[in-house]
Amino acid sequence: MEKIDTLDKKILEIVMKNARIPSKDVAQQCGVSRAAIHQRLQNLIDSGVITGSGYTVNPKTLGYSTCTFIGLTLVRGSMYRQVVAELERIPEVVECHFTTGQYTMMVKVYARDNEHLMHLVNDLIQHIDGVAATETLISLEQSMARVLPIPWD
Numbered sequence: 149m150e151k152i153d154t155l156d157k158k159i160l161e162i163v164m165k166n167a168r169i170p171s172k173d174v175a176q177q178c179g180v181s182r183a184a185i186h187q188r189l190q191n192l193i194d195s196g197v198i199t200g201s202g203y204t205v206n207p208k209t210l211g212y213s214t215c216t217f218i219g220l221t222l223v224r225g226s227m228y229r230q231v232v233a234e235l236e237r238i239p240e241v242v243e244c245h246f247t248t249g250q251y252t253m254m255v256k257v258y259a260r261d262n263e264h265l266m267h268l269v270n271d272l273i274q275h276i277d278g279v280a281a282t283e284t285l286i287s288l289e290q291s292m293a294r295v296l297p298i299p300w301d
Contacts, residue, residue, distance in 0.1 A: 152197060157298045159188055164295045167201050212258035214265050215287040219251035220279055227278035234276040240268055
């Protein structure tokens with residue numbers, strides 16, 4: 149990855165707050181042309197600094213009222229990729245992390261209700277070859293969510 153400069157950082161700060169902001173508005177805030185913004189954004193995408201874009205949808209509006217983190221203990225850590233492949237088949241699993249500490253993996257799951265969650269854990273996740281144990285932690289409330297600050301060092 150190429151080093152990002154001050155202009156790239158300013159662009160990132162702006163678009164991380166509002167990914168739908170028009171390029172002309174970003175250009176105006178940065179004091180450069182719209183073409184320069186477009187080129188910079190494309191370079192940030194091509195270099196892997198920006199990895200995605202899209203809309204964030206509130207899961208509750210789609211009927212998923214239960215957010216849960218599930219710690220998975222695997223039979224062997226080396227089974228991680230095999231387990232991930234199986235977790236990818238479960239649409240309600242929205243994040244998966246290979247971790248250190250008490251669990252081999254941590255996954256984030258959305259369920260419609262506790263009955264649906266029980267089905268996801270007991271009938272699907274615990275039946276994946278390599279999963280030795282699970283611990284379910286239901287999120288009562290998401291108190292905050294934010295993007296990382298851009299380091300200006």
